Amino acid sequence: MKGRAISALVVVSAFSSHAQTPTFSSRLEAVRVDVLVTEDGRPVRGLTPADFDIRDQGVPQTVDLVSFEQIPLNVVLALDVSDSVSGDRLDHLRVAGRTVLGRLAKTDQAGLVSFNHVVEVRAELTDNVAHVQAALAAVEPAGETALVDGSYAAMVLAQPAAANARRGLVIVFTDGADTISWLTPDRVLDASRRTDAVVYGVIVRSRNKASFLHELSDRTGGGMVEIESTKDLADRFVGILDEFRQRYLVSYTPRGVSAGGWHRLDVRIKGRRVAVKARAGYLSGQ
Amino acid sequence: MSTKVSDSIVRLAIVAVICVAQFAAPHAQSTADSPRPPSRRLSRSEHLQEWLQAVERHEPGRDDESLSVFDSWRPDDFEYLAIDLNTLLSLMADPTIRTFYWSASGRSRQVVYSGSDLRLILSLARDASERRGEDSVGLERRRARNRNHILKRGAIFHTDIAIESIIGVRQRGRQAPSRFQEFMLQMPDGRAQGLAVDVGHWEFARSLLDKVVPAAARDEFVRRWYTTIAALEQGFGQLSPPHVTHGLRLFPDDAGFLFQAACLHEALAEPRVQEALQNAAVPNDVKFDISSRRAELREAENLFRKALKVQPDHLEARIRLGRVLGLRGEHAEAEGLLRKAAADAMEPLLQYYAQLFLGAERETLGDRAQARDLYGRASQLYPDAQSPRLALSLLSARDGNHKEALAAMKTVLALPGDARMDPWWSYYRAQGRKAADDLTELYISFLDEDRR
Numbered sequence: 001m002k003g004r005a006i007s008a009l010v011v012v013s014a015f016s017s018h019a020q021t022p023t024f025s026s027r028l029e030a031v032r033v034d035v036l037v038t039e040d041g042r043p044v045r046g047l048t049p050a051d052f053d054i055r056d057q058g059v060p061q062t063v064d065l066v067s068f069e070q071i072p073l074n075v076v077l078a079l080d081v082s083d084s085v086s087g088d089r090l091d092h093l094r095v096a097g098r099t100v101l102g103r104l105a106k107t108d109q110a111g112l113v114s115f116n117h118v119v120e121v122r123a124e125l126t127d128n129v130a131h132v133q134a135a136l137a138a139v140e141p142a143g144e145t146a147l148v149d150g151s152y153a154a155m156v157l158a159q160p161a162a163a164n165a166r167r168g169l170v171i172v173f174t175d176g177a178d179t180i181s182w183l184t185p186d187r188v189l190d191a192s193r194r195t196d197a198v199v200y201g202v203i204v205r206s207r208n209k210a211s212f213l214h215e216l217s218d219r220t221g222g223g224m225v226e227i228e229s230t231k232d233l234a235d236r237f238v239g240i241l242d243e244f245r246q247r248y249l250v251s252y253t254p255r256g257v258s259a260g261g262w263h264r265l266d267v268r269i270k271g272r273r274v275a276v277k278a279r280a281g282y283l284s285g286q
Numbered sequence: 287m288s289t290k291v292s293d294s295i296v297r298l299a300i301v302a303v304i305c306v307a308q309f310a311a312p313h314a315q316s317t318a319d320s321p322r323p324p325s326r327r328l329s330r331s332e333h334l335q336e337w338l339q340a341v342e343r344h345e346p347g348r349d350d351e352s353l354s355v356f357d358s359w360r361p362d363d364f365e366y367l368a369i370d371l372n373t374l375l376s377l378m379a380d381p382t383i384r385t386f387y388w389s390a391s392g393r394s395r396q397v398v399y400s401g402s403d404l405r406l407i408l409s410l411a412r413d414a415s416e417r418r419g420e421d422s423v424g425l426e427r428r429r430a431r432n433r434n435h436i437l438k439r440g441a442i443f444h445t446d447i448a449i450e451s452i453i454g455v456r457q458r459g460r461q462a463p464s465r466f467q468e469f470m471l472q473m474p475d476g477r478a479q480g481l482a483v484d485v486g487h488w489e490f491a492r493s494l495l496d497k498v499v500p501a502a503a504r505d506e507f508v509r510r511w512y513t514t515i516a517a518l519e520q521g522f523g524q525l526s527p528p529h530v531t532h533g534l535r536l537f538p539d540d541a542g543f544l545f546q547a548a549c550l551h552e553a554l555a556e557p558r559v560q561e562a563l564q565n566a567a568v569p570n571d572v573k574f575d576i577s578s579r580r581a582e583l584r585e586a587e588n589l590f591r592k593a594l595k596v597q598p599d600h601l602e603a604r605i606r607l608g609r610v611l612g613l614r615g616e617h618a619e620a621e622g623l624l625r626k627a628a629a630d631a632m633e634p635l636l637q638y639y640a641q642l643f644l645g646a647e648r649e650t651l652g653d654r655a656q657a658r659d660l661y662g663r664a665s666q667l668y669p670d671a672q673s674p675r676l677a678l679s680l681l682s683a684r685d686g687n688h689k690e691a692l693a694a695m696k697t698v699l700a701l702p703g704d705a706r707m708d709p710w711w712s713y714y715r716a717q718g719r720k721a722a723d724d725l726t727e728l729y730i731s732f733l734d735e736d737r738r
Contacts, residue, residue, distance in 0.1 A: 083475040117711050118703035119672055121696060144475050144711075149676055153699055156683060156691050179476035179558040182642075182673035182710050183680055187649075191683040206477075283686070 030064075031056070032251040034167060034198050034221055035267050036243065036277040043246035044274055052250055055266040057257045065251040072107035074125055074166045074197070075100070075241070077136070078154030080174035082116040082145040089204075090141055092230035093173060097136045100171070100237040101129045109166070111157050112136055115150025116143035117180045121157060147174050148181035148212055151199065152188045155220075158197040168197030169244045170222075171237060172213060175204035175230075185212040189219060193262065193283040198222040198247075200240045204230060221279035250278075260285030331399075331406035333363050334370045338410060341436070341443045346729040353447050356485065364485060365465050368493065369397055370407060371440075375497060377411035378433055390465070430499045437498050438507055438732060441491040445515065445725075448487035452522050466490045469572050470524075476558035478566035488515070492532055503536045507732055512537060514724045516546035521718020525553055527575040541597035548589030548603070549717040552610055555582035556714065586610050601630055602717070609643045612650070621647040628660075635716065638667045638709050642674060654681055671708035672698050 033054070037044040049063035077097055079085075085093060101110055110132045112123040122135040151172050158168035178185075189212075192199070200222040201213035210224075217224050223243070225236050250267070257263060267278040328336065340355040356364070373386045384404075386397040399407065417432050468486035472479040495508045502508045512533040519526050530547045537543045553559065560579050568574075576582065590607035593600055604627045611620035624647060628640035645660035658681050665674040675698040682690035698706070709716065 084477060113699075114703075116703075117708075118706060119676070119699055120701075120703045121699040124696075124700070149672070152676065152680065152683075153695055156679060156688070156695065159688050159692075161688070177476055177558065177561055180711060183676050187680055187684070191680055194683060194686045194688075285686075 030253050033278050034247050035250050036247045037274050039274045053268040053270050056254050056263050059256040061252040063252045067249045071167050074109050074158045074168045076111040076154045076158040076170045078113045078150050078172040081114045081139045081141050084175050086141040089230045092233045096233035096237040098133050099234040100241050113154040114139050115146050117146050119149045119153050144179040145176050146181040147178040148183050148188055155197050159195050170197050170199045173202045192219050330366045331403040341439045344443050346442045374411050378415045434498050437494045440494045444487040444491040473562040478562040510728050513542040517718040517721035521715050521721050541593045544589050544593035545603050548586045551582045551586035553714045555579045605640050612647050617650050634667050635709050638664050670706040673708050673710040
């Protein structure tokens with residue numbers, strides 16, 4: 001698995017029924033893709049491997065496994081706690097964090113990354129949600145915004161370990177533009193091509209552009225939520241979690257494509273006019 | 287002063303402010319056809335007297351009572367002070383003249399005084415001229431010394447008031463005179479927050495030093511003052527194009543000032559500044575003298591190159607020029623400059639910057655192994671710094687090694703934030719790290735010379 005941690009998980013066990021948690025293990029050649037399928041804004045359920053049309057570099061692939069809802073999550077909250085996130089905004093953020101953490105299943109794990117100019121892993125991945133909630137309660141706003149650094153750290157933290165049959169979800173909240181990161185957006189976006197974690201951005205609409213977060217969520221197959229106020233932030237966070245749970249994890253073993261480099265992915269559902277959201281591709285090899 | 291200012295540089299580390307001195311069209315100046323007698327307790331000449339006494343009483347670098355002299359002044363008083371001080375200087379040069387002029391924005395106007403005002407100003411000019419009356423030096427030299435004494439002490443006085451405002455000891459926001467006013471765009475956390483207007487003490491200090499004889503551009507005190515204040519303001523996160531623009535006219539070949547001017551343009555090119563400016567709601571007549579990111583980087587490069595031409599061993603200029611060139615896509619030249627700087631740097635802070643920036647250049651040039659080595663060296667210099675750790679982690683992540691990517695960053699990111707220090711956070715203020723000490727030295731040398 002070394003060197004291929006981002007995109008290389010494959011089914012070793014046979015396909016399990018929906019009632020059971022499928023078991024994944026690692027093998028170099030496999031690729032897994034988180035896919036959201038919606039019709040009129042509502043998730044489409046009940047799809048099987050035969051319904052998916054996945055093209056890797058334009059070459060049709062055979063889907064080995066499709067799972068829905070059963071795989072435990074790694075949920076990492078990456079929260080902007082810079083100077084501008086104070087007062088009601090901070091209260092709303094804490095409530096939103098607590099609420100979404102409270103919605104996690106027992107098998108899920110959560111982590112917390114805060115960022116102002118300091119990027120801090122306040123809670124590593126754990127199934128002890130109370131620990132993460134306590135860490136969340138301790139954050140205090142100050143300083144500038146290292147959005148790029150913080151998003152990167154969260155993405156790495158959420159990435160499932162090689163033999164870990166989990167799905168990584170990062171929820172990044174910010175109310176402003178990056179002001180102090182060392183890492184550059186292009187390098188982090190490049191690294192995102194090797195991650196399985198899906199990034200959702202929640203940003204308070206302002207005059208500042210949030211092009212980095214838009215791009216990151218787009219590349220990882222996540223989404224962006226732009227809000228006018230943080231009043232309903234808890235609903236937004238929960239909405240993201242609910243949407244993420246409605247996604248399929250699709251796995252296939254690439255055939256007929258070169259081993260290394262960037263692989264463009266096209267994911268469709270055969271015979272149906274539905275909306276499909278998945279990452280744009282993956283990077284393979286050194 | 288030194289300790290207080292140093293502490294405050296740390297405390298105010300994160301707030302960036304852009305300043306612009308406003309040169310509004312002079313109005314209501316004291317002219318023959320539009321005299322506007324101030325309606326207040328003190329007369330114009332008495333205000334001048336009050337100012338002169340405060341300037342003399344003030345101990346440079348101290349927060350003493352004399353700094354409060356303007357608390358009871360109105361905006362007009364400040365404007366008349368500039369005019370009446372000019373009259374005083376004229377009388378010091380030639381006690382016989384009785385016709386006075388004031389020039390502003392290229393226009394010269396006659397200034398007319400009441401009998402009582404003129405008598406007091408004459409008396410003040412006589413006292414000021416006799417301050418060094420017993421010197422054995424010639425009359426012209428004595429006049430110059432006495433004139434410069436007032437101007438430099440005055441500049442020190444206004445410098446100290448401006449510093450007190452920055453560090454929060456003195457409250458801003460008093461009504462500012464139309465001529466000497468300063469607009470400050472606050473940008474905490476990269477967001478443009480409304481304009482603050484204050485009395486332009488920096489601008490007033492500059493206007494005083496312009497009058498130093500025989501020429502401000504040849505005066506050592508003035509040169510050091512410009513460089514030190516440019517560094518000090520940036521150390522506080524104040525980005526002040528007017529100071530640098532004015533200083534470059536006087537000292538276009540001074541390596542120290544060129545370096546500070548280049549640093550300012552490097553900071554002005556930052557996306558957070560550019561974005562805040564684009565989004566700032568400012569009145570049409572308030573202009574911040576700031577160009578596009580590209581133009582600011584080009585100007586920074588130009589000024590760093592000039593500084594290095596004058597002083598080729600200016601290590602910090604080489605490091606920053608290397609970074610600017612990297613940002614401009616000139617990676618090969620950037621790499622060469624940074625490599626030499628990394629080899630020559632002795633100060634840990636400069637070593638850190640050189641290794642970090644060189645690492646980024648090597649990474650851009652595709653040499654990840656050497657980039658890893660350089661980031662590792664930076665990390666050894668400041669083990670708690672997150673930037674090189676994140677850079678190391680990212681290298682592993684880009685290689686697809688998740689385990690190493692996680693390990694590289696976790697050791698530092700798991701530490702409490704307030705226990706960590708990363709010099710990258712203060713890069714745009716680091717050029718001012720010695721300014722407080724330099725200012726103290728400048729004051730001491732001024733006082734030594736003034737006593738002679």
